[in-house]
Amino acid sequence: MGEILIEKELEFDFRNALNAIHFDGADHKMSHCMKAVDFLVEWDDEFWFVEVKDPSASTIPNQLRGQALTSFINKMKDETLFSRELGPKLKDSFLYYHLQNNLPNKSLKYFVILAIDTLDHALLAHSIDQLRSYTCFLGPDNSAWPNRYIEAVAIFNQETWNKNLGHCPVSRRINY
Amino acid sequence: MIEYIEIKDFTVFDELKTDFVPGINLFIGANGTGKTHLLKLLYSILASEFIDGLFKESSGKLLRVFLPHKMSLKRLIKRGKGLKNNALVAIQKNGEKISWEINEDGIHTKSGIEGLKPNKPVYIPVKEMLANAPGFRSLYKEREVHFEEIYLDIIDKAFLPSLKNLRPDQEQILKTLQKEMGGKIQVQKEEFFLKQKAAEIEFTLVAEGIRKLALLWLLVSNGVLDKGATLYWDEPETNLNPSILQTVVKILLSLEQMGVQVFIATHSYELLKEFELQQKDHSICFYSLYKGEDGSISINSAKTYHQLFPNKIADEFSRIYDLEIERSIRGK
Numbered sequence: 001m002g003e004i005l006i007e008k009e010l011e012f013d014f015r016n017a018l019n020a021i022h023f024d025g026a027d028h029k030m031s032h033c034m035k036a037v038d039f040l041v042e043w044d045d046e047f048w049f050v051e052v053k054d055p056s057a058s059t060i061p062n063q064l065r066g067q068a069l070t071s072f073i074n075k076m077k078d079e080t081l082f083s084r085e086l087g088p089k090l091k092d093s094f095l096y097y098h099l100q101n102n103l104p105n106k107s108l109k110y111f112v113i114l115a116i117d118t119l120d121h122a123l124l125a126h127s128i129d130q131l132r133s134y135t136c137f138l139g140p141d142n143s144a145w146p147n148r149y150i151e152a153v154a155i156f157n158q159e160t161w162n163k164n165l166g167h168c169p170v171s172r173r174i175n176y
Numbered sequence: 177m178i179e180y181i182e183i184k185d186f187t188v189f190d191e192l193k194t195d196f197v198p199g200i201n202l203f204i205g206a207n208g209t210g211k212t213h214l215l216k217l218l219y220s221i222l223a224s225e226f227i228d229g230l231f232k233e234s235s236g237k238l239l240r241v242f243l244p245h246k247m248s249l250k251r252l253i254k255r256g257k258g259l260k261n262n263a264l265v266a267i268q269k270n271g272e273k274i275s276w277e278i279n280e281d282g283i284h285t286k287s288g289i290e291g292l293k294p295n296k297p298v299y300i301p302v303k304e305m306l307a308n309a310p311g312f313r314s315l316y317k318e319r320e321v322h323f324e325e326i327y328l329d330i331i332d333k334a335f336l337p338s339l340k341n342l343r344p345d346q347e348q349i350l351k352t353l354q355k356e357m358g359g360k361i362q363v364q365k366e367e368f369f370l371k372q373k374a375a376e377i378e379f380t381l382v383a384e385g386i387r388k389l390a391l392l393w394l395l396v397s398n399g400v401l402d403k404g405a406t407l408y409w410d411e412p413e414t415n416l417n418p419s420i421l422q423t424v425v426k427i428l429l430s431l432e433q434m435g436v437q438v439f440i441a442t443h444s445y446e447l448l449k450e451f452e453l454q455q456k457d458h459s460i461c462f463y464s465l466y467k468g469e470d471g472s473i474s475i476n477s478a479k480t481y482h483q484l485f486p487n488k489i490a491d492e493f494s495r496i497y498d499l500e501i502e503r504s505i506r507g508k
Contacts, residue, residue: 109504120482122445122493128500154504164501 007038007052008059010115010158011173018042023049023093034092035085037110041168047106049093049150051086054115058174069116079130086112087134094150108150110135111161113170119157127155177437178218178406180268185254186278187213187242190472196439199432199459202448203441206488209465210473211441215299215408216241216326217265218439221276222297222406223329235283240325241299250280296405298333298395299326302414304387306334306394307379310366334391335363336398346396349430353393356423361390361397368394384415392427403435413444425450429458445489452481464488 002017014020024036039050055072056065075081090110097103112131114124131137131153162169183192188210203211220241235249244251253263264286266275275286301324305312309331315321316328342350354360359372368379370390379387395401412424425447428438442448451460462484463477478484 111504118482120490120493121497122449122490125493125497125500128497128504152504154501156501160497160501164505 002041005039006173008054008057009172009174010052010054010057010113010170012039012050012052012168012170014039014041014168016167018044028096030096034096035089036096037089037093040093040097042104042106045106047104047108049090049108049110051089051110051112052115053081053086053112056116072116076127079134082127082130082134086131087136090135090150090153107152108148109152109154110137110150111165112153112155113158113161114155115158115172117157117159121160124155124157124160128153131155178222178267178269179271180266180273181214181218182264182266182275183214183217184264185260186217186263186265187252187254188473189213190254192473192475194463194475194477196437197459197461198437199461200428200438200440200451201461201463202451203439203463203465204443204448204484204487204489205465206467209467211465212410213242214465215410215439215441216324218267218406219297219299219326219408221265221267223299235278237325238278238283243322243324248280249278249282252278253280296400296402298330298400298405298407300330300388300391300407300409300412301326302411303327304384304391304415305331306368306387306391307382307384309334309368309379313366330391333398333400334368334394335366336400338397339399342397345430345434346399346402349396349427350393352423352426352430353389353396356420357386357389357393361393385417385420388412388414388416389420389423392424396431401431401434401436406437406439407431408439410441411443412440413442413447418444418446421446422450425454429454432458432460443489445493448481448489455480 002014002020005012005014005020005022012020019040019042021040022038023040024031024038028034028036037049037051039048039052041048041050053072055068060068072081075085094103094108110131114127119127135150135153137150137153156164158170158172177198178196180195181193183189185191188208203214205211220237223241224237238252239247239249242252253260262277262279264275264277266273268274277284277286305327312331313328316323357370359370362369362371362376368390369376370379370382370386379390382390392401401407413421416424421444428440432438448462461477461479462481463475464484464486465473465475466486466488468474476485
């Protein structure tokens with residue numbers, strides 16, 4: 001059964017999914033050597049790896065929020081966000097499931113949400129190109145690997161997530 | 177400094193009014209919405225020659241900058257629905273309003289001409305001309321060549337000799353440009369060279385993007401771009417790799433600090449975004465020219481790029497992003 005999953009302040013309503021779990025919790029048991037995406041979500045014919053990045057969360061103390069955002073933007077600029085975090089998280093999570101023999105025979109997708117309002121569509125589109133590159137997502141022309149791999153990657157902000165994935169909306173819960 | 181313009185029935189414009197900021201004015205808009213016309217109109221008004229506070233020639237500059245067919249002023253008056261006999265242009269400059277009426281006989285000052293002091297306008301056209309400079313001026317003066325006068329003007333300005341003494345802020349700009357170009361600019365007879373450590377390279381062999389930076393270098397070193405000047409630059413991004421745009425923005429912001437008023441027409445997201453990111457403490461305004469439902473051109477302005485509406489550049493990125501998402505989600 002799908003359920004509501006919460007990552008910091010962002011609440012994802014996956015109740016329409018077949019299954020939705022936190023993947024990076026205590027059950028992972030390989031976190032000393034493998035990175036992990038935040039959620040795994042299973043639908044009738046799709047299986048999603050989902051990573052949530054929320055550098056503007058109000059849980060970050062006020063005095064540190066500007067700093068957190070700047071450091072995040074720097075990671076976008078020098079591409080380490082993609083090369084050291086978003087890329088490896090997907091590759092390790094995929095490998096983990098593959099070694100478990102647990103990858104369902106469904107279309108595999110990697111969705112990332114960057115909850116920054118000021119990310120315009122130009123930057124989002126550019127980020128997708130970088131994510132594609134650092135996840136080794138080669139697309140339909142891939143002839144090197146006969147085995148299947150992820151079929152799609154996408155990056156959303158909160159607004160475009162809700163616009164395109166209305167069956168599992170995200171909302172911000174702020175606890176004062 | 178130009179604070180305001182009002183245009184009626186001129187070229188593509190039915191009626192257009194807008195304020196300007198003293199610093200950097202950035203215009204976006206689809207092709208055919210009048211960005212270049214607006215720049216050329218402002219330039220040709222301010223570049224007209226004066227004698228004792230009067231226009232030396234009433235319509236020559238406007239005609240030579242716009243080059244209408246058969247040099248007919250009538251062709252600069254908005255055509256289409258309802259026959260118009262004249263166009264009106266009014267600007268406010270340094271607090272004084274000046275207005276003109278343009279009809280087929282000429283350009284007539286309606287009011288305020290006494291307030292229009294000689295100005296130092298500079299127009300940088302889309303096409304870089306320095307490499308073609310040798311002989312161009314004499315060719316232009318002696319023969320009928322179908323080039324807008326902006327091309328001659330910019331070459332004339334580039335050829336002005338360097339100032340003997342430069343202020344530290346001018347030196348700083350030149351240094352920034354030299355770093356990007358890898359050398360200084362030299363003029364020998366009518367030919368420009370990029371003087372690098374090991375060699376002098378003639379401009380025809382220098383990358384067009386670098387030649388654009390070289391033009392800025394010349395205009396700063398000879399004092400053409402200095403306090404009180406207005407700069408009109410049509411599509412600075414042409415032939416420049418986006419990585420050099422940050423240098424261009426830095427230079428333009430330094431010129432703004434120096435007291436140069438800047439008008440830019442652009443299609444470049446990178447250029448606009450760079451301005452937005454560096455805009456702190458600077459006087460910058462973004463304008464969108466667009467065609468309304470009735471086909472007439474309107475203008476909106478905004479203090480930041482992301483507030484600008486309508487924004488054809490952002491719309492195009494949204495379209496590409498939507499296609500990406502569509503492909504990812506629905507496998508199309």
